[in-house]
Amino acid sequence: MGRQWAKxxxxxxxxxxxxxxSLFGAAANGLPQTLVLEWIPQLGLNVTLRADSFGxxxxxxxxxxxxxxxxxxxxxxxxxxxxxxxxGWLLVFMMAMLGVVLADNIVLLxxxxxxxxxxxxxxIGTNHRDxxxxxxxxxxxxxxxxxxxxxxxxxxxxxxxxGEWNLSEISPIHDHIWASPIFILICLAAFTKxxxxxxxxxxxxAMSAPTxxxxxxxxxxxxxxxxxxxxxxxxxxxxxxxxxxxxxAVSAITMVVVIFSVPKATDMKALLAHSTxxxxxxxxxxxxxxxxxxxxxxxxxxxxxxxxxxxxxxAVGSIDHAVHSRDINKLGGLASKMPxxxxxACIAGISMxxxxxxxxxxAKEMILEAGLGYAPWLVILISILVMVFVMVGACVVWIPTxxxxxxxxxxxxxxxxxxxxxxxxxxxxxxVAALGLSSLENFLIAPxxxxxxxxxxxxxxxxxxxxxxxxxxxxxxxxxFAFTKRHSLNGFMPALxxxxxxxxxxxxxxxxxxxxxxxxxxxxxxxxxxxxxxVVSCALIIHAWVHADASMSPSIVQKITLAELSAGLLIMAxxxxxxxxxxxxxxxxxxxxxGMGMTLFFIVSQAxxxxxxxFLVEIFAVVLLVVTFRHLPDFVAQPxxxxxxxxxxxxLTGITMTVLTLVALxxxxxPRVSDWYGLNALKQGQGNNVVNVILVDFRALDTLGExxxxxxxxxxxxVLMGSLQHKKVKRG
Amino acid sequence: MKSSPIxxxxxxxxxxxxxxxxxxxxxxxHDKPGGGFSAGLVAASxxxxxxIAYGAEVGRKLLYFKPLSYIAVGLMIAVLAGMFxxxxxxxxxxxxxxxxxxxxxxxxxxxxxxxxxxxxVLGVVSSFVLEIDSVVNKKDS
Numbered sequence: 001m002g003r004q005w006a007k008x009x010x011x012x013x014x015x016x017x018x019x020x021x022s023l024f025g026a027a028a029n030g031l032p033q034t035l036v037l038e039w040i041p042q043l044g045l046n047v048t049l050r051a052d053s054f055g056x057x058x059x060x061x062x063x064x065x066x067x068x069x070x071x072x073x074x075x076x077x078x079x080x081x082x083x084x085x086x087x088g089w090l091l092v093f094m095m096a097m098l099g100v101v102l103a104d105n106i107v108l109l110x111x112x113x114x115x116x117x118x119x120x121x122x123x124i125g126t127n128h129r130d131x132x133x134x135x136x137x138x139x140x141x142x143x144x145x146x147x148x149x150x151x152x153x154x155x156x157x158x159x160x161x162x163g164e165w166n167l168s169e170i171s172p173i174h175d176h177i178w179a180s181p182i183f184i185l186i187c188l189a190a191f192t193k194x195x196x197x198x199x200x201x202x203x204x205x206a207m208s209a210p211t212x213x214x215x216x217x218x219x220x221x222x223x224x225x226x227x228x229x230x231x232x233x234x235x236x237x238x239x240x241x242x243x244x245x246x247x248x249a250v251s252a253i254t255m256v257v258v259i260f261s262v263p264k265a266t267d268m269k270a271l272l273a274h275s276t277x278x279x280x281x282x283x284x285x286x287x288x289x290x291x292x293x294x295x296x297x298x299x300x301x302x303x304x305x306x307x308x309x310x311x312x313x314x315a316v317g318s319i320d321h322a323v324h325s326r327d328i329n330k331l332g333g334l335a336s337k338m339p340x341x342x343x344x345a346c347i348a349g350i351s352m353x354x355x356x357x358x359x360x361x362x363a364k365e366m367i368l369e370a371g372l373g374y375a376p377w378l379v380i381l382i383s384i385l386v387m388v389f390v391m392v393g394a395c396v397v398w399i400p401t402x403x404x405x406x407x408x409x410x411x412x413x414x415x416x417x418x419x420x421x422x423x424x425x426x427x428x429x430x431x432v433a434a435l436g437l438s439s440l441e442n443f444l445i446a447p448x449x450x451x452x453x454x455x456x457x458x459x460x461x462x463x464x465x466x467x468x469x470x471x472x473x474x475x476x477x478x479x480x481f482a483f484t485k486r487h488s489l490n491g492f493m494p495a496l497x498x499x500x501x502x503x504x505x506x507x508x509x510x511x512x513x514x515x516x517x518x519x520x521x522x523x524x525x526x527x528x529x530x531x532x533x534x535v536v537s538c539a540l541i542i543h544a545w546v547h548a549d550a551s552m553s554p555s556i557v558q559k560i561t562l563a564e565l566s567a568g569l570l571i572m573a574x575x576x577x578x579x580x581x582x583x584x585x586x587x588x589x590x591x592x593x594x595g596m597g598m599t600l601f602f603i604v605s606q607a608x609x610x611x612x613x614x615f616l617v618e619i620f621a622v623v624l625l626v627v628t629f630r631h632l633p634d635f636v637a638q639p640x641x642x643x644x645x646x647x648x649x650x651x652l653t654g655i656t657m658t659v660l661t662l663v664a665l666x667x668x669x670x671p672r673v674s675d676w677y678g679l680n681a682l683k684q685g686q687g688n689n690v691v692n693v694i695l696v697d698f699r700a701l702d703t704l705g706e707x708x709x710x711x712x713x714x715x716x717x718x719v720l721m722g723s724l725q726h727k728k729v730k731r732g
Numbered sequence: 733m734k735s736s737p738i739x740x741x742x743x744x745x746x747x748x749x750x751x752x753x754x755x756x757x758x759x760x761x762h763d764k765p766g767g768g769f770s771a772g773l774v775a776a777s778x779x780x781x782x783x784i785a786y787g788a789e790v791g792r793k794l795l796y797f798k799p800l801s802y803i804a805v806g807l808m809i810a811v812l813a814g815m816f817x818x819x820x821x822x823x824x825x826x827x828x829x830x831x832x833x834x835x836x837x838x839x840x841x842x843x844x845x846x847x848x849x850x851x852x853v854l855g856v857v858s859s860f861v862l863e864i865d866s867v868v869n870k871k872d873s
Contacts, residue, residue: 609766609770611765612766613769616770616773616777617773619777620773620776620777620780620857623780623784624861627784627861627864627865628864685842686762686827686838686840686842687842688762688763688764689766692761692763692846693842695768695769696768696842696843696845697823700823700842701823703810704810704811710852711803711804711807711855714803714855714856715800717863718800718859721863721864724867
């Protein structure tokens with residue numbers, strides 16, 4: 001069933017691709033389509049969508065890769081009972097992501113941004129029975145929600161600083177007094193989402209998600225939201241003095257971390273995740289450099305990366321699906337059994353290592369040139385990163401398909417066409433687009449760059465023999481050399497601090513702190529709970545009374561009737577019986593007759609509804625207590641001794657409540673709300689029973705709240721009793 | 733547990749009686765003492781009586797559905813009852829009068845709301861009793 005849904009959704013998403021493409025023309029002419037829906041008009045908050053060229057460029061990637069991923073999922077998740085929920089959440093994610101890239105209102109941008117974090121959390125935790133998947137999902141959620149909070153702060157400050165809430169109307173504010181806080185918060189949001197140092201650890205740990213999810217969220221789209229945010233903020237904030245140094249420094253550190261992490265990884269998905277972190281660092285770095293050329297390179301690389309990293313993930317998933325392994329030390333020689341997967345992986349892999357004539361090559365040449373314009377050390381770092389990409393490409397493409405290890409060849413089988421077609425199509429875009437680079441430039445890249453306020457550069461596949469071409473060639477050779485020597489290389493790699501371990505220890509100390517607090521507050525002693533509750537309520541009442549008007553003094557205004565007196569005596573006598581009972585049954589009987597005294601009071605005061613309910617509740621209480629207590633061991637009667645503390649509490653409570661009652665009775669409240677209810681019950685509520693009309697009509701919302709609480713209490717009892725039963729089973 | 737004919741026959745009639753009384757209380761509640769809460773308690777007392785007499789299994793059988801389903805369904809009824817008039821605020825009441833010849837039947841969304849309260853209370857009390865009984869009786873065996 002879920003499988004068919006995946007296909008239907010795929011068709012639907014393909015339609016969306018068509019809609020996105022149809023919007024390009026208007027956007028390229030500088031007249032983007034906008035859509036304004038009222039959201040909270042009282043706050044001047046509207047759902048404002050604006051389809052400008054850069055937003056549409058991102059939307060095309062989101063819907064295009066999305067359609068492929070949905071088709072792929074229908075094959076990959078066949079026979080999986082969770083398909084329906086995964087497809088649903090992927091769809092939620094896709095809509096949220098479209099909201100991020102098309103939102104003009106920055107509050108809407110924030111809301112969509114948070115929705116992507118939440119759907120990502122749920123999708124990473126798909127295998128929620130697995131401890132690692134849970135830990136990875138939690139780390140991803142906590143890290144990205146730090147960024148979400150930062151974005152909220154940035155959005156509020158930005159809106160107040162500029163006076164505008166629509167991105168397209170915000171003018172550069174880098175001279176504003178709040179520019180620095182906004183900049184810091186935006187960086188925090190972007191770096192957490194796009195897995196930059198020191199938050200880079202969450203992405204490799206998010207790989208426990210099923211592969212279509214990793215391909216879609218954690219390489220092609222969601223992690224690029226941070227890059228997208230920085231690109232959007234470039235016209236507004238890039239004049240800030242810290243923009244270039246911060247972005248370049250953080251992305252450079254991230255690249256170093258990636259360079260040291262890759263040689264150790266043996267899981268193909270982890271390898272791809274590390275290289276994704278590296279690619280995101282490249283994009284952040286290019287935005288940091290901030291020249292028109294660098295931003296052109298960033299947009300081109302963003303497209304190229306989506307077109308090769310997506311299919312590579314899908315190919316890894318295809319292999320995993322066939323042989324149930326992703327370990328590069330075990331895989332090999334699958335090319336003969338999985339020819340189409342191999343072709344797709346090879347096309348994508350060639351683009352990844354930046355070999356001509358692929359889109360990845362064109363992008364890499366531009367990146368190297370942009371880096372060369374900034375600083376020589378950066379070019380060297382980028383070259384080493386490219387070398388690492390070559391290593392990853394060799395590990396992920398070469399080893400499983402042509403490697404010597406044949407242990408899985410027997411069981412391998414080619415995947416279904418619904419999985420192969422997206423892989424082949426998306427990876428070949430990297431080839432076709434590179435061959436038709438000038439039309440790609442006119443249609444996609446140049447308008448997108450223009451809408452970021454940047455002059456478009458001419459793209460070219462071949463720039464002649466120059467320094468960056470030789471650097472690429474060197475990186476390619478060095479990468480292959482490092483790949484063949486990777487086992488000995490492993491020994492030289494210093495151990496990096498484990499981000500996830502640090503995150504876990506912070507998490508555990510927070511939990512530990514909570515436990516310590518709970519141990520003090522919830523110490524398990526009923527006596528202390530009761531004592532605390534009673535003393536605090538009495539203190540509050542006394543405090544309120546002391547600060548109230550002088551007129552509020554206790555006085556007896558009503559005559560006590562004989563019936564009231566006898567009910568009162570009954571209550572007093574039965575409470576004494578309960579307090580001094582030497583066995584359980586008499587104590588319960590005392591409690592019950594105390595309740596009957598209360599019922600009697602209600603009858604005397606002519607409140608039949610209250611009396612009826614009280615009566616029933618008292619019966620239930622007695623029955624439940626008898627049923628439960630009959631199984632408890634015998635009550636060991638303690639010799640009665642005077643405990644001064646408890647005596648004080650009891651005395652204080654008694655006096656306070658008496659005084660409170662007398663004060664309440666002698667105070668005249670005007671106007672009396674109960675009179676209004678009495679007058680209007682029949683007129684407006686169609687009922688003669690005022691109490692009932694109040695319960696189900698006038699104050700029905702309160703009653704709804706109360707019955708909800710009742711339901712929650714029943715759940716609580718269920719959990720409590722369930723855990724008791726569990727304990728008993730454990731003990732034997 | 734040994735069964736006693738006196739208990740068997742009394743209970744058979746008592747259950748029916750409790751059901752009728754609870755329904756009576758529910759329907760008259762809007763004009764005279766009664767209402768969803770007390771009616772729900774009376775209905776639940778049927779489950780309690782059966783549980784005490786024959787054990788939780790029989791109590792569950794009388795209830796037929798799980799207690800938690802009662803709570804969920806009751807809450808749903810209560811929420812839906814508040815949404816009869818879509819143009820008015822939540823919980824605005826709607827009434828119709830059905831003439832039956834000898835008397836007129838007043839039907840309104842508050843009555844439906846009260847039915848929701850009734851079902852929730854029935855579910856909550858039954859779940860208390862059944863849960864406690866299941867723990868307590870584990871100990872015996």
